[in-house]
Amino acid sequence: NAGVTQTPKFQVLKTGQSMTLQCAQDMNHEYMSWYRQDPGMGLRLIHYSVGAGITDQGEVPNGYNVSRSTTEDFPLRLLSAAPSQTSVYFCASSLTPRGRSQETQYFGPGTRLLVL
């Protein structure tokens, strides 16, 4: 299994440009999520999905769109990039976040985004 994969690893954008960060997992996980990591702020949830066709907002959703057409893929779209979106983005997946099962989240390697 490849686990959780993310592309690209690094991207430079100009203000106003749009782009899509790709995330895929091959573990048949229902739950997928996107986080951004900024200094001193830990990981903040952007959007998440509990299954194909179902998405919902996290703590910091503004400026980002997501869709979940398949179980495997969960792309994150930046509609009009702003310097405030300069960050490291992590995608994660787990079998399910709920219940008393021992399900942890598996993280991808991250995408470093710089918006000029």
Add this chain to the structure above:
Amino acid sequence: ILNVEQSPQSLHVQEGDSTNFTCSFPSSNFYALHWYRWETAKSPEALFVMTLNGDEKKKGRISATLNTKEGYSYLYIKGSQPEDSATYLCAFLKGNKLVFGAGTILRVKS
């Protein structure tokens, strides 16, 4: 407590010292509390998922306890080694959302 708080923010210890950190979270509607270890330039890796009040988990020299009634979890590292240097994150399951604390940065000097 409305969100997840971790203390201290950072910790510098000598090799061989034992140390512990605190994670505080809302005590109502508890489902699960996660601990992750995050090394620089890598992805966070799971340490423990804790679901029951009074739970104690152990992995090598690292252990964790959980008190859901008062809303806190402790992470202990016995005999710290330089390779334990990392950021330790806790995360609280709030509905369908995993809400992370800001982390505790541990630096172990040899």
